[in-house]
Amino acid sequence: MEKEDSLNKSKVVIIRSKKVLGSNNKVNSSELVLMLKKGLVSLTGDPDFRDVVSRFYTPQDVIGMKVNCLAGKGASTHPELAISFASLLKEAGIKEKNIIIWDRANAELEEMGFPLNYSRNGIRCFGTDTDTVGYSRDLYQYLNIGSLLSRIPLYYTSVQVNLPMLKDHSLAGITCSLKNFYGAVNNPNKYHEDGCNPFVADLNALPQIKDQNRLIICDALTVQYRGGPSYLPYWNDGYGGIIISTDPAALDFTGYQVINQLRRKNGSPTLEKSGIFPKYILTAADRNHNLGKASSDEIEIIKVSL
Amino acid sequence: MKKLKRRDFFKCSLSGVGGILSSNLISRIPVLSVPETAYALSSTGRLSHVEAKYYKKLEHKEIECQLCPRKCKVGDRERGYCGVRENQKGIYYTLVYGLACSFHTDPIEKKPFFHFYPGSSAFSIATAGCNLNCKFCQNWEISQARPEQTYNIELPPQSVVEYALKENAKSISYTYTEPVIFYEYMLDCAKLGREKGIKSVMVSGGYVEPEPLVELCKNLDAVKIDLKAFTDEFYKDICRGRLQPVLECLKELNRMGIWYEIVYLMVPTLNDDMSSIRKMCQWILANLSPDVPIHFTRFTPMYLLKNLPLTPVSSLEKAREIALETGLKFVYVGNVPGHKAENTFCPKCQQMLIGRYGFTITRMNLQKGKCKFCGEKIPGVWA
Numbered sequence: 001m002e003k004e005d006s007l008n009k010s011k012v013v014i015i016r017s018k019k020v021l022g023s024n025n026k027v028n029s030s031e032l033v034l035m036l037k038k039g040l041v042s043l044t045g046d047p048d049f050r051d052v053v054s055r056f057y058t059p060q061d062v063i064g065m066k067v068n069c070l071a072g073k074g075a076s077t078h079p080e081l082a083i084s085f086a087s088l089l090k091e092a093g094i095k096e097k098n099i100i101i102w103d104r105a106n107a108e109l110e111e112m113g114f115p116l117n118y119s120r121n122g123i124r125c126f127g128t129d130t131d132t133v134g135y136s137r138d139l140y141q142y143l144n145i146g147s148l149l150s151r152i153p154l155y156y157t158s159v160q161v162n163l164p165m166l167k168d169h170s171l172a173g174i175t176c177s178l179k180n181f182y183g184a185v186n187n188p189n190k191y192h193e194d195g196c197n198p199f200v201a202d203l204n205a206l207p208q209i210k211d212q213n214r215l216i217i218c219d220a221l222t223v224q225y226r227g228g229p230s231y232l233p234y235w236n237d238g239y240g241g242i243i244i245s246t247d248p249a250a251l252d253f254t255g256y257q258v259i260n261q262l263r264r265k266n267g268s269p270t271l272e273k274s275g276i277f278p279k280y281i282l283t284a285a286d287r288n289h290n291l292g293k294a295s296s297d298e299i300e301i302i303k304v305s306l
Numbered sequence: 307m308k309k310l311k312r313r314d315f316f317k318c319s320l321s322g323v324g325g326i327l328s329s330n331l332i333s334r335i336p337v338l339s340v341p342e343t344a345y346a347l348s349s350t351g352r353l354s355h356v357e358a359k360y361y362k363k364l365e366h367k368e369i370e371c372q373l374c375p376r377k378c379k380v381g382d383r384e385r386g387y388c389g390v391r392e393n394q395k396g397i398y399y400t401l402v403y404g405l406a407c408s409f410h411t412d413p414i415e416k417k418p419f420f421h422f423y424p425g426s427s428a429f430s431i432a433t434a435g436c437n438l439n440c441k442f443c444q445n446w447e448i449s450q451a452r453p454e455q456t457y458n459i460e461l462p463p464q465s466v467v468e469y470a471l472k473e474n475a476k477s478i479s480y481t482y483t484e485p486v487i488f489y490e491y492m493l494d495c496a497k498l499g500r501e502k503g504i505k506s507v508m509v510s511g512g513y514v515e516p517e518p519l520v521e522l523c524k525n526l527d528a529v530k531i532d533l534k535a536f537t538d539e540f541y542k543d544i545c546r547g548r549l550q551p552v553l554e555c556l557k558e559l560n561r562m563g564i565w566y567e568i569v570y571l572m573v574p575t576l577n578d579d580m581s582s583i584r585k586m587c588q589w590i591l592a593n594l595s596p597d598v599p600i601h602f603t604r605f606t607p608m609y610l611l612k613n614l615p616l617t618p619v620s621s622l623e624k625a626r627e628i629a630l631e632t633g634l635k636f637v638y639v640g641n642v643p644g645h646k647a648e649n650t651f652c653p654k655c656q657q658m659l660i661g662r663y664g665f666t667i668t669r670m671n672l673q674k675g676k677c678k679f680c681g682e683k684i685p686g687v688w689a
Contacts, residue, residue: 071383129454139610146441146610170368170381187450189389190439193546227366230382 009300010250010293014220014258015039016241017306025222025238027080032242035306036088036217039244042302053092056214056246057159063094064157064212065101068165068180069108074231077165077219079113081242085161085217086123101125102152104183128152128184135186143202143288147185153212162216166243166255168228168235172196173271173278175229176255177216177248178204178291200280201289204248210291216251218243225262237262249284249292250299256281353453354403358391359490360518367396374437374486374513375551388487389452390435402433403491404463407448407456408482411473413665417481417509418640419567420650421599421686422528424660425667428507429470431461432482433491437513439546440534441610442573449483463495470504477505477527486514489522496525512555513547519558528565528687531556535570535577536586544576553589560594565687567599569640572617572625574605583625587632596635597685602626603640619645636685655680 015038020031040052057063065085067077082101090096097120103109106127110116117125128134128150135148153160164180171192172179178200182188191199204210220243226235239262245251256278260270271277285294293299360372367382371391378386380393390402409431414423434456436449443449448456461469470478478499480492485508496506505527512531514522523529531552535541538549559566568590572578590598602625604617622639626647629637639647643664650660650672657679661669671678675688 135455141610170379186452186455187389187439189385189387189452190450190546192387228381229384230367232366 009298010245010247011043011300011302012243012245012247012250012254013039013042013302013304014241014243014254015042015304015306016239018240019306020240021221021238027078027221029080029084031306032080032084032221033087035242036084038304038306039217039242040088042304043244043246049088050092053089053094056161057089057092057094059093059095059098061094061159062098062100062157063089064153064160065099065163066153066160066180066183067101067103067109067112067114067163068175068183069103069105069112069114070183071165071167071224071229071231072108072111074222074233074236075165075167075224075229076108076112077163078221079115081217081219081221082114082163083123085163096123097121099123100152100157102150102157103127104150105129126152140206140208142206144199145185145191145202145206147187147203149186149206149208150184153184154208157212159214160212161214162218162248164216164218165224166218166220166258167224168226168259168271169196169278170228170276172200172280173276174252174256174259176218176252178252178280178284181209184209195276195279197280198283198289201284201286201291204284204291205289213248214246216243216245216248218251218255220255220258223258223262225259225266226268235266235268237266247292247299249281249294251292252278252281252284253294253296253299254301353401354399354405356400356403356490358398358400359493360515361398363396367393369393369396369398371398372515373489373518374515375548376437376513385452386437388435388437388484390433390487400488400490402435402453402458402488404460405433405453405458405491406431406461406466407434407451407453407458408432408445409459409461409469411475412479412481414477414479414507415662415665415667417479417507417530418569418601418603418638419507419528419530420601420638420660420662421567421636421684421688422507422565423476423505423687423689424670424672426476426689427473428477428479428481429466429473429475429504430479430481431466431495432480432485433488434458434483435487436484436511437487437547438484438511440511441544442571442605443609444606445482446609463491463498466495467498467502467504470499471502475504477507479507479509481509484513485510486518489518493522493525496522500525511545511547512552514551514555516554516558519555520562523559523562523564526564528567529559530567530569531559532569532571533586536582536589537577540577544573553593556590557593560598567601569601569603570625571603571605572621573611574614574617574621576611576614578617578621578625580624580628584628584632587629587634591633595685596633598634599636599638599686600629600634601638601640602629604642606641623647650684652677652680652682652684654682659684 037049169175220241284291434453507528635653648662
């Protein structure tokens with residue numbers, strides 16, 4: 001019976017290392033690669049990370065890596081994470097040209113240190129605002145959402161690995177994997193009311209987004225546990241972690257708990273006490289959206305330390 | 307005339323001296339003759355960097371916008387609901403000052419204004435953005451876009467006034483999207499226009515805080531308010547706003563004595579309940595004036611409401627009947643060219659004062675603002 005319960009649970013791996021961040025929070029890439037390998041096999045139980053990759057991606061796939069660069073340095077996905085995971089994909093047989101690192105704007109990618117590359121050689125990296133890319137001409141609608149979608153997930157990629165940054169968010173509660181796809185629509189400013197609920201869930205339920213979801217590798221190397229989504233150094237913690245799952249709701253629920261732990265550790269009020277509990281995670285897990293699990297009973301957290 | 311490059315042609319679909327510059331509209335905007343002057347205009351990739359007028363600085367580089375009732379709290383590097391105002395290191399900027407995504411010379415009747423210089427032209431401009439998200443928006447391609455998603459022309463206030471003069475326009479109209487969100491640009495155009503003898507009119511949803519509204523109206527000559535419904539539920543569900551601030555805006559306009567007209571777009575099944583329309587008319591009578599013109603206009607399936615039919619003309623007529631019964635004197639039916647209720651009738655002798663067909667004036671029986679037949683003074687701003 002216990003085994004059955006365990007099978008029905010969504011797995012979330014939190015892997016941390018004290019060596020992954022150096023002075024000034026400089027990322028140690030070789031340690032990060034070890035964390036990724038260990039994290040991936042912990043998620044599936046496969047003996048080798050290449051087996052894990054082949055569970056989710058085929059050599060024919062064009063894999064989009066959706067990063068979050070909006071807040072600039074200190075509160076955006078570290079380029080080292082994307083590059084390290086891309087190197088693992090390559091080791092697992094994925095061609096570099098079939099990997100696209102993307103976000104909404106080239107300037108924001110560049111500011112974060114992502115090497116822009118529009119060519120057919122090497123890992124590609126560009127924003128939706130690239131001249132020849134842009135947004136769809138057609139509106140995509142689901143419940144409360146009506147948006148133009150980035151043409152990157154529509155026409156350039158076949159699957160995604162979501163690479164969000166775990167952060168506090170003064171309106172939404174937290175921003176992590178589900179909210180990262182606000183960077184895939186033309187009008188995210190229209191979806192911040194009422195704690196972004198139910199908009200985050202509605203957007204992620206669009207088949208064009210939901211169906212491409214395979215794997216989420218959340219950047220929790222540094223965590224803005226309060227005052228987000230902007231970078232405020234005095235509320236930024238060198239957590240030294242990455243969080244991996246296939247279930248975006250479960251990962252975000254876990255991320256919400258991590259933020260609260262960091263808030264408690266640092267003497268800040270919890271998200272609930274601050275009046276910004278991220279309700280949209282529960283909405284994402286409801287029957288209308290069915291995007292994953294969002295309760296402690298339904299999530300198996302696997303903690304790994306290196 | 308120079309030859310347009312293919313790229314320019316698609317980027318800048320100009321009709322007369324105007325165009326709506328949205329990447330999603332290019333296929334359905336007619337391209338007529340392009341005057342030589344249009345070649346001086348070119349799309350710009352840049353956004354403006356002019357500090358916003360109404361906001362409050364908060365702790366930790368946050369700001370609170372005080373332009374509209376949303377009062378968005380915006381963190382560093384984030385934007386407000388309108389999508390055109392951005393917090394950069396604790397200072398709030400408008401990104402659309404002097405950047406028109408749409409401009410055209412229209413008949414004033416198109417706004418619609420029926421009691422403001424009938425038959426005159428309005429040089430009309432818009433920038434990207436809106437502080438509402440109406441599911442029936444007819445200009446959603448620009449109103450719901452961010453400024454980097456539209457093709458913008460650098461058109462500083464001085465150029466706006468110059469174009470208005472060149473086009474023999476009586477007024478500059480701030481329209482198509484929601485002018486409140488390009489407040490600073492509109493205000494400077496209006497001030498400059500007034501110096502040059504050009505009037506200014508705003509076509510708005512009236513979702514604005516009282517203080518900026520008062521400052522703005524000192525420089526405007528007329529305002530058209532879209533009263534989108536008379537229930538808060540409709541505002542919340544269909545427009546993502548609230549009713550009360552719009553009613554407060556109308557009361558403030560009335561108090562200030564600026565000329566204003568009201569448009570009520572009737573959307574089948576959503577805001578066409580006649581008891582609600584009766585309540586609205588009674589509210590207008592009690593709180594505003596029987597003289598305020600109200601236009602009941604026909605809905606066309608659009609944006610997120612493509613599933614609904616056109617408004618039946620009979621519904622518009624019924625609403626008009628209720629408004630007249632309630633005691634409102636100038637009640638029109640809009641978006642139904644050739645309908646009798648496009649015309650203005652004298653409330654005293656019932657003679658036709660201004661005949662219209664669509665946006666064209668067909669008859670004028672108004673002399674110095676009075677009925678030619680009985681001498682009744684007709685409220686409005688007349689030549």
